[in-house]
Amino acid sequence: MSEQADKLGAGDERKWPTKPEFTPEMLEEMEKLLPGKLNRVVAASLSGCIHCGMCSDACHYSVSIPEDKTLVPAYKADRFRKWYKSRYDWLGQIFPSFVGARKLDKELADDMYDKLWGACTMCRRCTFNCPMGVDYGMLVRAARGIMQQVGRVPQHxxxxxxxxxxxxxxxxxxxxxxxxxxxxxxxxxxxxxxxxxxxxxxxxxxxxxxxxxxxxxxxxxxxxxxxxxxxxxxxxxxxxxxxxxxxxxxxxxxxxxxxxxxxxxxxxxxxxxxxxxxxxxxxxxxxxxxxxxxxxxxxxxxxxxxxxxxxxxxxxxVQQGRLKLDKSVWKSHRFTYHDSCNIARSGGIMEEPRIIINAATDDFVEMEHNRENSYCCGGGGGALAMPEFTPRRIAAGKIKADEIKATGADIVLQSCHNCTDQLKEIIEHYHIKAKVMNLAELLAPALVI
Amino acid sequence: MENNVSHALHILEEPVQYMALGFMVLMYIIKISQMLKKPVPPEKAELKGDRVVGAFDSLLNVLKPWSMESTRKNPFFYVEFMIFHIGVALTIGATFFIPLVPVLMTPAVSKVFMLFMGLAFLIGLRRIYRRLTVPEIRIISSPDDFFAITLMTVFFAVGFVAMSMWINGSPDTGWMWIFFLMTTFFLLYVPFSKISHYVLYPFGRINFGRTFGGRGVMNKKVKNSSWNPK
Structure with a gap:
């Protein structure tokens, strides 16, 4: 095999030109990019919010940091929605302030950057609690894509x-x-x-x-x-x-x-x-x-x-009996399981982890919110790769830390590496005596070979 | 009952309303066609559930307060929501029934309408208070949010009074004039307002149901899931 054929990744070496702040040229470019991001899900999500506030209890940011009302999902999404309305809402084009529309300017773009990169993990828990079916995950990803393309993206x-x-x-x-x-x-x-x-x-x-x-x-x-x-x-x-x-x-x-x-x-x-x-x-x-x-x-x-x-x-x-497990290996431990948002809520895997866990232990306690209702741990959406927002990420993990603590578990199981890192950090930060493991690590020591 | 009104009020109740209604329908057709022109994200993954069943299930979400934590935890809020929207339907319905089929609006039927108008009025007041006083709601509220709920609340009150006079055999009153003038204004204004959210509701709910129904997050009891690793 030639060296070129053996080269992994793209042929070119790329360093994306990131920018430290929005410039008028970048805002102009964003205006051009917006229409291309408006598929039916994003457009309906931008048009459909009725500001009922039902999402305010659904977000781990707004629940864990209640003193900051700007972390309510509808408020965060409105940073993008204001811009959208200024271009596509009929009334927003004539009387923008009446419907909360606003032309894209540096201040609004900065707010978008702060809220949509640094205060949303695209976990979609708010989506599941929105009467209108607003898909915040898709909406935020569309906004991020626009900002990224003009270079305003968290460096790491x-x-x-x-x-x-x-x-x-x-x-x-x-x-x-x-x-x-x-x-x-x-x-x-x-x-x-x-x-x-x-x-x-x-x-x-x-x-x-x-x-x-x-x-x-x-x-x-x-x-x-x-x-x-x-x-x-x-x-x-x-x-x-x-x-x-x-x-x-x-x-x-x-x-x-x-x-x-x-x-x-x-x-x-x-x-x-x-x-x-x-x-x-x-x-x-x-x-x-x-x-x-x-x-x-x-x-x-x-x-x-x-x-x-x-x-x-x-x-x-496990169901086919192809794994023989000795539950006594874990007899002195209590387990709980954290449902990763992308695995459960956005992925449909909810019962399988419980089948695995119950095969390996008799002491499994669910968190108050589990399966599709699970709160995000705070490590999703690339949050761990945005060190500039770390204090907020750790603060937003409080609701998850509280729920882990309430189970009395000394081992938190999960199936996601971003969750692993976030859970380890919040467990340490909120002084919980527990360790974090994935499902293979649960099964491997209990195998009877 | 009979709707004996002046020629002027008759014009307001019928031709003017029809024109306003025609305008609203036209605006909605444009609004819906604009949305339908947007591309639908593809779904080529092997499904674990049924997207059609998911969409249907999601559309009925409004009738299933147990399906969302936000309504499960706030049953009183949900009951208010239902009464308010029934009030909306009946109040708008009244503006058609009174001129077109007044015989339907017997005193008993009219009283049912009035009951919901009255309750919806009180709920409207509570919603205005909530929007003004709950910080996380106030921070997301635009002038249109306040205007829309205020307008609806006043509409219920005016409808309530106009209906009470209608029951007492006075169909041609100043209140009825205000009621129908407001109706005309509504028909013209609603397509531009957040009140038109019911037109967008099917889009959001169907999108949600198709996505999460197909992924097996909803409709967990769907049989013959295609997932079956050996």
Whole structure:
């Protein structure tokens, strides 16, 4: 294979030209971009709000930081809506102040930046509580996409997307280093009792499942890969990991730039086809799952394989009796489960994690709000990649911290790496004695091999 | 009952209303066609649920207060909402029934209309108070929000008084004139106001139902889900 063919990511090296503030030229460009973002969902969401305020109790920001009324979802969305109304609302064009319309100026654009990047995780909890069905997730993503295209995007978030574009994964893990890591994890796995014959097949053609990973795993949490591989091996699942496009993340879901979202998706599609796998298997990652399962087919125009997730597969393996588990391993622990917004509310996976958890432990306590009603932990929407908003992110996690505390659990389970990091931070910040684990880490020690 | 009114009030109650109604319908046709011209986001993912069932279910959301936490936790607010909107329907209905089928508006029927107008008036006052005093509501309120709710509340009050006189055999009163003048104004104003939200309601709800119905978040009992990893 030639060096060029072996190069992962896009052919060009890109550094997106980000800007520290809005200029008149950028505002002018945004005006040109707006019509292209107005599909029927976004347009209906911008037109449909009746300012009833029913969303005010639905948002983890407004509930956790009640003293700041500007964190109410309708207020935040209105930063974008005002601009929209000034151009498309009949009365808004004639008497803008009467309907709350406002021409896009620097002050409004700054407010949009603050509220739509830094005070919304696109978790859609408000959408589920809106009588009019306003899709805040889509609305905010459209606004973010416009701001991103003119360069007004949180630097670290854009860097993450650029890294993915340039390297084929968002942490620039080189291919040889990744292969070495997999080999090392496989050796570690084989050192475990009863796992001598377990494998982590890389680039195995014709495997049934094409397992994808979050780059945090090979980089910082290799034990989660080991746990996943152990469970899959124990159940006799025919899987492989690609040495090329194994990264399931797609931060273009967060910055709203569709060409990148499509590009990252297309790489993965081609890679699944290259290995001839039947299933694209999303690892435990919230936005990664949603991107692969629900958005990728739309970004690339359909796929010739099936897409599923570790949560669904593990639940099926449990139900089929292919995993023998010893619950006594966890007998001195109490568990609770945090539903990632992109997995549950935007992804439809709600019962599968509970099937898995109940198979491994007898002491599982639900949080007050769970499944599609779960509050966002505060780490969604790319929030962890926006350090300029960190204090607000931590403050917004209070409702989740309170609910975790109320369960008395000492282990918080979840299936998302952004949630992992956020939960760890809020657990420490709000002085909760609990650790955070994913579902494979729950199952792996309890396996009877 | 009979609607014996002056020729002038008759003109206001019928031809003027029809013209205003025609204008409103025209504006709505334009509004809806503009929305229909917007592209619908594609859905090429393998579905876990039924998008059509989801859309239908979502459209009926207004009748299912248990389906949203925001209404589950605020049953009183939901009851107010229902009474208010029934009041809207009946008040507007009255402006058609009185001139067109006055025989339907017996004293008993008229009293039912008046009951809802009266309750809707009180709820309107409460909603104005809420919009003025609850900080998170006040901060999102535009002048149109205040104008719309105030106008509706006054409309209910005027309708209530006009109907009470109608029951007492006085169809041609100053109150009835105000009632129909306000109706005409409404028909002309509503397409430009937030009051026209009912035209947008199906769009938002269908979008929601299609998306989350297809993903299996709603209608969890849908059989034959396509998801079945081996």
């Amino acid at each position: 978030l854009q860097d993450t997307v650029d890294t993915h574009h340039n390297s084929g994964n968002n942490m620039a893990v080189p291919r040889d280093e990744f292969i070495e890591t997999m080999e090392w994890i496989e050796e570690e796995l084989q050192d475990e009792e009863g796992c001598e014959n377990f494998k982590i097949p890389v680039d195995k053609k014709g495997a049934q499942y094409f397992l994808t990973l979050n780059p945090r795993e090979p980089k910082y949490y290799p034990l989660t890969i080991q746990a996943s591989a152990k469970v899959l091996n124990a159940a006799g699942v025919d899987f492989t990991i690609s040495s090329r496009y194994w990264d399931l993340t797609n931060y273009a879901l967060f910055n709203g730039y569709d060409p990148d979202a499509k590009e990252f998706s297309m790489w993965q599609v081609e890679d699944v086809k290259r290995l001839g796998c039947e299933y694209l298997l999303a690892g435990e990652c919230g936005h990664g799952y949603r991107s692969l399962r629900w958005e990728l087919p739309n970004w690339v125009g359909g796929v010739p394989f099936k897409i599923t997730s570790m949560m669904e597969l593990l639940a099926k393996l």
